[in-house]
Amino acid sequence: MSAFYGRFSRHAHGEGLKAHSTHYCPGCGHGVAHRDLSAAIAELGIQDRTVLISPVGCAVFAHYYFDVGNSQAAHGRAPAVALGHKLAHPEAVVISYQGDGDLASIGLAETISIAQLGLPITVLFINNAIYGMTGGQLAPTSLMGQKTTTSPDGRMPAMGQPLKMAELIAQLDGPVYVERVALYSARERAKARRAIKKAITLQLEGRGYAFIEIIAECPTHLKMTPQQAEEWVKTKMVEAFPLGVKKDLTVEPWFQRPAPLFTPEAVLGLSGAEPCPEEEPRAPAPWPAHLPARDIAFKLAGSGGDGAQTAALLLTRAAIAEGYDATAIPSYGPESRGGTSYADVHIAEREVLNPAAPAPHALIAFNALSLAKFAATVPPGGFILYDSTLITAPPPLPAGRRILPIPFTRLAAELGRPMVKNVVALGALQAALPLLPEDRVLATLQHVLKDKPSLLPLNAAAFAAGRAAVGAAAPA
Amino acid sequence: MSVPARPKPYLDPQYCKGCLRCIEACPRGCLTAGTALNPATGLVPVELHLDNCNGCTLCLQACPEPYGLRLETDRPGPDGDFVLEDPAKLFGEKCVPNHSEGDLPDDRIALPPCAPMVLKGTYAIAIGALLAGCRHVYGYPITPSTEGAELMAKILPRLNGVFVQAVSEVAAVNMMYGTGGAGLPCMTFTSSPGFSLMLEGLSYLIGAEVPGVFVNIMRGGPGLGNIAPEQADIKLACRGLGHGNTRALVLAPSTPQEMLDLTVEAFALSFRYRNPVIILGDGYLGQMTGQVRLPGSMIRPGLPAWAVWGDRAHRHNLISSIALAESDLEAHNEHLNRKYAAIAACEQRVDCHRCGDAEVLVIACNTPARMAKGAVESARAQGVKAGLFRPVTLWPFPIDALAEILPRVRRLVVVEAGPGQLEDELRLALSHAGIAPPPISHVRRCGGILPPEAEILAGLLAPAEVRT
Numbered sequence: 012m013s014a015f016y017g018r019f020s021r022h023a024h025g026e027g028l029k030a031h032s033t034h035y036c037p038g039c040g041h042g043v044a045h046r047d048l049s050a051a052i053a054e055l056g057i058q059d060r061t062v063l064i065s066p067v068g069c070a071v072f073a074h075y076y077f078d079v080g081n082s083q084a085a086h087g088r089a090p091a092v093a094l095g096h097k098l099a100h101p102e103a104v105v106i107s108y109q110g111d112g113d114l115a116s117i118g119l120a121e122t123i124s125i126a127q128l129g130l131p132i133t134v135l136f137i138n139n140a141i142y143g144m145t146g147g148q149l150a151p152t153s154l155m156g157q158k159t160t161t162s163p164d165g166r167m168p169a170m171g172q173p174l175k176m177a178e179l180i181a182q183l184d185g186p187v188y189v190e191r192v193a194l195y196s197a198r199e200r201a202k203a204r205r206a207i208k209k210a211i212t213l214q215l216e217g218r219g220y221a222f223i224e225i226i227a228e229c230p231t232h233l234k235m236t237p238q239q240a241e242e243w244v245k246t247k248m249v250e251a252f253p254l255g256v257k258k259d260l261t262v263e264p265w266f267q268r269p270a271p272l273f274t275p276e277a278v279l280g281l282s283g284a285e286p287c288p289e290e291e292p293r294a295p296a297p298w299p300a301h302l303p304a305r306d307i308a309f310k311l312a313g314s315g316g317d318g319a320q321t322a323a324l325l326l327t328r329a330a331i332a333e334g335y336d337a338t339a340i341p342s343y344g345p346e347s348r349g350g351t352s353y354a355d356v357h358i359a360e361r362e363v364l365n366p367a368a369p370a371p372h373a374l375i376a377f378n379a380l381s382l383a384k385f386a387a388t389v390p391p392g393g394f395i396l397y398d399s400t401l402i403t404a405p406p407p408l409p410a411g412r413r414i415l416p417i418p419f420t421r422l423a424a425e426l427g428r429p430m431v432k433n434v435v436a437l438g439a440l441q442a443a444l445p446l447l448p449e450d451r452v453l454a455t456l457q458h459v460l461k462d463k464p465s466l467l468p469l470n471a472a473a474f475a476a477g478r479a480a481v482g483a484a485a486p487a
Numbered sequence: 488m489s490v491p492a493r494p495k496p497y498l499d500p501q502y503c504k505g506c507l508r509c510i511e512a513c514p515r516g517c518l519t520a521g522t523a524l525n526p527a528t529g530l531v532p533v534e535l536h537l538d539n540c541n542g543c544t545l546c547l548q549a550c551p552e553p554y555g556l557r558l559e560t561d562r563p564g565p566d567g568d569f570v571l572e573d574p575a576k577l578f579g580e581k582c583v584p585n586h587s588e589g590d591l592p593d594d595r596i597a598l599p600p601c602a603p604m605v606l607k608g609t610y611a612i613a614i615g616a617l618l619a620g621c622r623h624v625y626g627y628p629i630t631p632s633t634e635g636a637e638l639m640a641k642i643l644p645r646l647n648g649v650f651v652q653a654v655s656e657v658a659a660v661n662m663m664y665g666t667g668g669a670g671l672p673c674m675t676f677t678s679s680p681g682f683s684l685m686l687e688g689l690s691y692l693i694g695a696e697v698p699g700v701f702v703n704i705m706r707g708g709p710g711l712g713n714i715a716p717e718q719a720d721i722k723l724a725c726r727g728l729g730h731g732n733t734r735a736l737v738l739a740p741s742t743p744q745e746m747l748d749l750t751v752e753a754f755a756l757s758f759r760y761r762n763p764v765i766i767l768g769d770g771y772l773g774q775m776t777g778q779v780r781l782p783g784s785m786i787r788p789g790l791p792a793w794a795v796w797g798d799r800a801h802r803h804n805l806i807s808s809i810a811l812a813e814s815d816l817e818a819h820n821e822h823l824n825r826k827y828a829a830i831a832a833c834e835q836r837v838d839c840h841r842c843g844d845a846e847v848l849v850i851a852c853n854t855p856a857r858m859a860k861g862a863v864e865s866a867r868a869q870g871v872k873a874g875l876f877r878p879v880t881l882w883p884f885p886i887d888a889l890a891e892i893l894p895r896v897r898r899l900v901v902v903e904a905g906p907g908q909l910e911d912e913l914r915l916a917l918s919h920a921g922i923a924p925p926p927i928s929h930v931r932r933c934g935g936i937l938p939p940e941a942e943i944l945a946g947l948l949a950p951a952e953v954r955t
Contacts, residue, residue, distance in 0.1 A: 015553040021805070023812070028527065031502055031554040037530070038506030042551020049553065059799040062669075065807075074805050076553055080795040082668050083807035085691045088661035091653070095665020095673070096795065098623060098649045103669075103797025121661070124654035197512045197545045204548070230506075237506040271622040272646045273787035275598050281642045282614045284781055286599040324776060328605045331778045338743075339776040364861035365940050366775055366854065 012053035014061070015045075015076050022075040034072055038237025040139055040227020041070055043194045044203070045077075048106070048135065051208040052079065057215065061104045062096045064089040068110035069143040087118025090125040093132045101268040104214055106133045112142050115151040115174050122176075126222060129185030131214040131266045134222045135207065136176060139229040140248060147232035152176070154251050159232075173251050177224040181257035187219035189258040193226040193249060195241040202254075217266035226252055295334030296448050298360045303392060306359035307446060308368035311436075312385055313377025315343070315352045318433030322375070323354030325437060329447050329455035330358040338366040353381070358446060373444050375436050377419065382406065394443050396436065400424075415443055415481060422476040431473040438477025493542025496535060497559040500525050502552055503532035509556055512549035515539045591789035593620065598784055606779045608746045608772040609635035609676065612702055613642070615750030616674050618781070620788035621700070622648030623673035625662040627655055627681060630714045631770045632704035635676040656681040660688030660699075667697040668806035670794025672754045674700040678770075679708050679720050689763055690729025693823070694808030696793075698757035700750065701735075702766045704773035707935040715935020716770030718853055718905035724765045725882040725912055732820050734827045736834060737765045737881040739852040743777035749879070751782060756834065758791065760826055767881065769904060771854040771937065830883060837885035838877040841867065842892050845874025847947055850913055851902035852878050855938055859902045862943035873947055881909070884916035893922065900946050901929040904937045 023029040035042045052058050061079035065071055067086035074081035080103070084092040093107040114122050114136050126134070141159055142148040148161040151174040156165040166173075181189040188210060192203035203225060210221035226248050228240035235243060272278075279286065298305060309326065311319040323339040330337035335358050342353040355368035373394040376382035379402045382395070389395055391411035399416035408414050417439045423432035434456070441449055453471065460467050496517075503525075510518045510533065517540045521531045550556040598618075606614065613635045616624070624639040640650040653659035659675050666673040677685060682703045692699055703724065707717040724737040736756055738749045746768065753764040790796060795804045810816040840860055842848065847866065851859040856877040866873035876892065878885050901910040910929055917924045930946035932938045 013553065028501055031499075032504075033552060035551060037504035037551075038508055039551050042553075043508070043549065046548065046550065046553065059802055060797050062795055062797045064665075071809060074807060078802065080797050080802055081805045081807070082665065082795050083695070083805070083809055084664065085661060085687060088658070088664070088688070091658040091661035092665040092668070094651070095623075095625070095662040095667070096669050096797070097665075098651070098662075099666040099669035099671045099673075100797045105797070120654045121658050124658065128651075197514075197549065200512075200545075200548045237508050238511065241508070241511070269647045271648050273594075273596065273620065273785070275596055275785060277646055278617050278785060279598065279601065279781075281645055282604075282617060284601045284604055284614075287602040288600075324605070327776055331603060331605050336778060340771060341774055362860075363777070363857070364864075365858045366771060366777075367937060369939060 012050065014049040014052035014058045014078055016078040019075050022072070033076060035069065036231040038228060038230045038240060039069070040194050040225070040229065041137060043200065044135065044137055044225050044227060045073070047200070047204045047207050048108070049077065050204060051211055052077075054208065055211060055215065057104045057211070060102060061106060064093045064096070064105065064107045066109040066113040067144075068113050070108055070110060070137065071144065073108055087113050087116070088121055089113065089118065090121045090132070090134060093134075094125050094128070094130060097130055097132050101266070104133075104211060106135060106211070108135045109137070110143070111136070111138045111140065111150040111152045115176050123179070123183065126180050126220055127183045127185040129187070129220045131217055131219050133210045133214050134220070135210075136222065136224045137227045138176070138224055138252065139227040140173070141229050141232045143229050143232055152252070154247055175252060177222065177252070177257045180222045185220050186222055186258060187260045187262045188213055188221040190256045191224040191226065191252060191254050193244060193254055194228065195245045199254070217264040218262045219260075219266070224252070226254070293334070299446055302446065303372065305361065306357060306363060307373075308371045309356040309358075309373045309375070309440075310368045310371035310385055310388070311354045311356065311375045311377075312381030313352055315350055317352060317377040318430065319352050319354050319375070319377060322433040322437050323356045325452075325455060325459060326356050326358070328459065329452045332455055333447055333451045335360060336363045338363045340366055351381070373440060375440060376402070377432070377436070378402065379405070396439055396443060398432065398436075413443065415439065417477065417480045419477070422480060423473055426469060426472050426476065428469055431470055434470050434473040435477035435480070438474035439481050440477075441474070442478040442481035494558040494560045495537050495540045495542050496544070496546055496556050497562055498532065498535055498556050499554065499563070500532040501527040502554045503530070504528070504552060504555075505531040505533060506551060507533060508549045508551065509533055509546040512545045514543070514545065515541065518546060590792050593789045594787040595784045596787060598781060601781045604779045604781065605776060606743055606747075607634060607774065607776045608743050608768060609704065609774075610638050611743045611746040611779045612676070612750045612766065613638045614781075615747035616700065616754070617642065617646070618785040619672060619751045619754035620786035621672040621674050621754060622646060623666045623671055624648075624650045624675065625653050625659040625666075625673065626650075626675045626677060627653055627659055629678045629681045631706060631773045632676040632678045632702060634773070635702065639676075656684035657688065660685040660692070663699040664688060664692055664695070664697055664806075667692065667699040668695065668795050670791045670796055672698070672700070672758070672788050674702065676702045676704070678704045678706050680711065682720055682723060686723065686727065686729040688729075689735070690731050690733050691808050692763045693728060693733045693735060694731060695806045696761040697763070697806060698761055699763045700753045700757055700766065701763055702750070702768065704768045704770060706770050707933075713935050714770060716772075716854060716904055716937065717933060717935050718767075718769055718855070718903050718909065720767060721881055721905065721908035721912060724767050732823055734823075734830070734882065735763045735765050736760070736830060736883075737767055739767050739879060739881050740772060741853050741856045741877065743772070743775060743779050745879075746772060747779050748782070754786070760830055761793070762826065762830075767853070769853045770935070834880060835883050835885040835887055836879035837888045838879055839888065839892070840875040840877070842874035842876055844872055844895065845892065846872040846895065846897045847874070847900060848892065848896045848898070849873065849875045849900045849902055849943070849947065850878070850909065851875065852881060852909060853904070855902050855904050858938060858940045859943050861940045862947055865940070865944050866947045869948070871948060881912055884912050886916040886920045886922075889916075890920060890922055893924065896925050898925055899927045900943075901927065902938050902943050902946070903929065903931045904933075904935075905931065906933055907931060
């Protein structure tokens with residue numbers, strides 16, 4: 012039984028002897044490993060389900076030979092490609108077949124990270140201690156003293172020691188089964204066959220990730236006969252790469268993935284979309300005549316935690332719900348917490364063009380730094396609202412702007428929750444610069460708090476407090 | 488000694504490379520090194536002496552050639568070719584459902600009308616991808632694109648989908664190669680430095696004709712640069728998708744609404760052409776919250792006939808970008824060129840604003856196009872016949888539409904938040920089309936600064952520098 016094509020039509024278009032012969036050199040360990048893998052696929056009856064990932068290296072043409080689904084990966088990326096296949100179709104049996112340059116050098120990050128994920132794929136690692144396809148260069152697994160074209164005087168200590176991948180993979184938490192096998196004798200070949208079959212079976216049964224390192228011969232680049240190469244593997248390589256099982260966990264089958272959901276209810280619900288009855292939306296309120304333009308910019312500036320972003324989004328939502336166009340852009344300092352936090356908001360009757368607010372019509376400053384930084388950007392006729400609880404000694408402010416010191420923090424604290432100072436600020440803005448109908452702003456507040464209705468009275472009170480404070484604020 | 492009636496080995500000498508690995512394997516000395524050169528191969532095949540053979544098959548397991556040592560019972564048929572057993576007979580009932588031959592088409596599922604949403608740009612893209620049927624997202628966190636991936640990480644498990652935070656962008660793009668090669672829609676969110684890392688993988692996707700959607704929320708460069716919005720990857724997306732003869736559709740949204748709409752479109756285009764599609768946004772678009780209306784339908788993806796899926800119907804398929812013979816690779820490149828030509832002919836998209844009678848034409852995309860629109864309005868208010876030509880596809884550049892407008896245009900002004908890569912695309916497109924353009928000037932800012940409307944207006948009214 013075999014999983015090979017009856018005719019290798021991809022090998023030189025299947026012409027002549029190439030229709031039934033591989034591109035491998037005489038005595039190559041890849042050929043033996045191919046026959047082992049073919050036998051395992053055939054004996055397990057999984058030829059239809061198998062997806063084989065060919066690497067870059069001598070096995071790049073594995074898809075010439077294996078009559079299974081085939082994907083040819085970039086150098087070192089076969090495990091990533093294998094994972095992509097396994098997650099696309101969990102029923103597929105996905106096998107990543109890689110050499111030592113591919114797996115243990117350029118692809119180390121993929122090799123280790125995907126082994127650690129532990130998803131059930133099968134990785135077959137052909138370690139022949141040398142680069143084959145590029146012509147006999149140093150491999151990460153070359154032996155100390157081994158002469159290659161890039162270690163012409165032999166592998167020196169400064170070139171590093173041979174990388175023991177099976178041991179390295181075995182100490183990860185992800186894999187369930189790791190074994191190193193060889194091909195140099197009938198006895199070792201029998202073990203190799205068993206190991207490959209077991210590794211695939213663990214995948215079939217959904218038990219986990221398995222890694223088989225196969226010590227193989229490269230007679231051509233070792234400059235040996237196949238017999239000498241077998242002897243070299245047996246005496247030299249096995250000394251550096253001890254054979255045997257490195258990890259073998261007993262794990263119950265666990266891997267199963269339900270089919271992806273494509274129901275509108277699920278997609279819309281998780282996206283936060285709200286189906287609405289088909290009715291004509293209320294026409295937007297006429298654009299207030301007191302505004303200087305058809306596109307009004309706001310800047311809300313403070314530190315992380317002041318609620319500038321939340322307030323900006325609330326304003327934006329309310330404007331869009333009203334039927335205007337609106338945008339909000341955040342800007343943060345490099346700190347993840349406690350740094351500057353600015354938001355630029357635009358509300359336009361028809362279309363926001365420039366979404367940044369370099370010259371905001373209204374500035375809401377939550378701290379002294381923000382006030383000092385942005386007050387001068389407010390053009391004449393604009394509004395500057397600031398938290399007079401925190402900014403007791405404001406810097407000189409430009410003339411010709413309406414300056415509104417409002418104790419955002421104190422008013423919020425009086426309501427028992429200082430964090431609602433941003434809603435106090437929105438209430439003050441509403442009073443100072445009525446752009447949106449107040450019922451729209453309150454309805455939006457209610458909407459965003461629909462999952463926390465207990466907070467609504469507090470927020471409504473904060474809005475009202477800010478609104479009332481404007482009348483009381485003495486122009487500075 | 489009785490010889491069991493097990494089949495003995497058989498060797499067609501022309502498939503033996505004479506490696507002699509089988510000799511040591513045989514405990515009964517049935518194989519010896521050959522002495523005669525095989526005229527067909529120039530190699531010396533092993534010789535079999537099977538009188539003493541008990542059919543143990545150990546020699547078969549030592550043979551590296553699939554059609555080297557085989558069992559007598561596997562001798563080729565009279566036509567000289569090897570006949571495989573019918574897999575159905577051999578392997579029995581299949582536990583994997585087979586898809587029928589040919590493409591399994593997408594399902595389009597109607598959506599109820601929804602209230603307009605207020606979404607951040609990266610979220611709009613994520614929701615667009617969900618509606619387009621994407622359930623596989625791979626990525627690596629990078630500002631300012633991460634929120635899209637975060638939303639996917641939250642939503643996808645609840646839709647039985649997958650978000651994998653890969654070890655790097657290099658791994659992420661290759662996971663896309665796997666899932667895309669299996670025929671399913673998949674995507675990534677990244678930003679400029681991450682996009683650089685994905686370029687090798689993109690070349691493989693393009694070479695192997697694997698679909699996939701890449702969202703690059705561009706930031707300031709070169710190197711680590713900063714996280715402010717710069718249009719500095721237009722060159723990469725339009726001209727530099729890794730090694731070789733590569734092209735991909737490049738879509739440039741300018742509003743949160745377009746972030747969603749163009750994402751839905753990107754998946755369709757990616758499968759229509761079996762090619763990656765790039766969505767280039769700028770940092771403003773990624774972070775900006777605005778109004779988004781949902782489309783009237785969503786997609787349940789089918790499965791294309793070419794997919795490497797892992798069932799019998801798709802077993803013969805191969806996803807690969809290697810073609811060893813020069814003539815094969817040339818033919819593949821010619822095939823790709825025909826595809827690129829079809830894309831260039833059919834997929835040019837542009838949004839024209841007051842271009843009908845424009846004498847001064849602004850060319851801008853992404854967020855700078857919004858400022859440019861404001862400047863056009865201001866210029867019009869001052870009596871200047873200005874218009875905005877906003878390419879929605881950066882590759883292919885919408886040169887056909889521009890060619891129609893150009894005869895009336897006296898001056899072109901390219902507005903960019905970047906070092907001039909859009910202008911390069913414009914000039915290349917004009918050159919390839921053999922169009923002698925009117926004088927071209929530009930308004931550019933770099934480092935993450937958007938060209939302010941006032942500067943654009945000044946450039947519209949009196950160009951600082953005019954090059955032809």
